[in-house]
Amino acid sequence: MKALKIVISVIVGLIALLVIVGFALPDRAHIERSTLVQAKPQAVYAVLNGFKQFRKWSPWEDLDPNAVQTLSGPIWGVGAQQAWSSQDPNVGSGSQEIMATEPDSSVTVRLVFAGFDSENTSIYRLSTEGEGTRVVWSYDSVFHGNLLGRYFGLMLDKMLGPDYEKGLARLKTLVESMPKTDFSGVELAVVQVEAGPILYVSASASAAEAGAKLGAAYAQIMAVMAAQGLKQVAAPMAITRKFDEASKFWEFDAAIPVDRQPPEPLAEGTVKQGVSYAGWALRAVHTGPYEAMEPTYEKLLAYKAVAGFEDNGNSWEHYVSDPTTVPPEQVKTELYWPIK
DSSP, rough: HHHHHHHHHHHHHHHHHHHHHHSOOOSEEEEEEEEEEOOOOHHHHHHHHHSSSSHHHOOTTTTTTOOEEEEEESSSSTTOOEEEEOOOTTTOOEEEEEEEETTTEEEEEEEEEOOOEEEEEEEEEEETTEEEEEEEEEEEEEOTTTTHHHHHHHHOOOOHHHHHHHHHHHHHHHHTTSSSOOOOTTTEEEEEEOOEEEEEEEEEETTTTTTHEEEEEHHHHHHHHHHHTTTOOSEEEEEEEOOOOOTEEEEEEEEBBSSSSSSOOOOSSEEEEEEOEEEEEEEEEEOOOOOGGGHHHHHHHHHHHHHTTOOOOOOOOOOOOOTTTGGGGOOOEEEEEOOO
């Protein structure tokens, strides 16, 4: 019995020591790794500011390729979420959500791991370095007094550091494999568009005929609007139905957004009623002559590819400026590309 009491006393003493030492340990842990990506910050940011490309560079993707992964919330930026669930204990279940961003500079992500009550934050920080981008990927965990968490924090760098190094290497390979496009000089944004009533005329034209065809179509639409008592609520549109790159021949719907559907059925003719697109779109703002929009489209499509967005319908243009009253170099056009 005496020996048993000694053993119990030793065990109790060790537990007490572990508790005392545990409370003396830091209540938080921090790790970070970095790499240099030979690409502009805009390109790296486009990949990191959402989860469309995450599985292509995630260091944990190989652990369980059959893990169930779902995306929710906004398609990009603050509020975008990714959740995962796996039977593999090395993967487990959890979620991550973008909480804050600074364009082309940083993305802050909150992580939740099933079964753990720690507060976890991951931050990607981007800065220009030479001709490339320095990417610093950090991770912070706050344990809120949890003793096991504090001991876990001692091993965090050794456990998670190699994964971060692997992920950054994959991110570097992914971004550097993409076409190098300079997105500067173009205002790009991911926006959510609401549907609305439109009147439209279907037409087709060569590049030389497009302006006249659009003008004639808008005149027809405005005549119907006046007859029906409808008001224009946004800039005139042109919805692309088909465009031939070689010949530059364009099939389109010239449209004007109106305040409501016509109260009376439209007479048989070229003017029809419809509803505009609803959903996510990538928007680029072009300032300058219409015939100089091709470089803006090239940057928009390159950005779409880098971010991992997929096509989701017909693109369109909003003619914000009136070309009859604004100099060509100041004409503003908004280009929209539906994405998912």
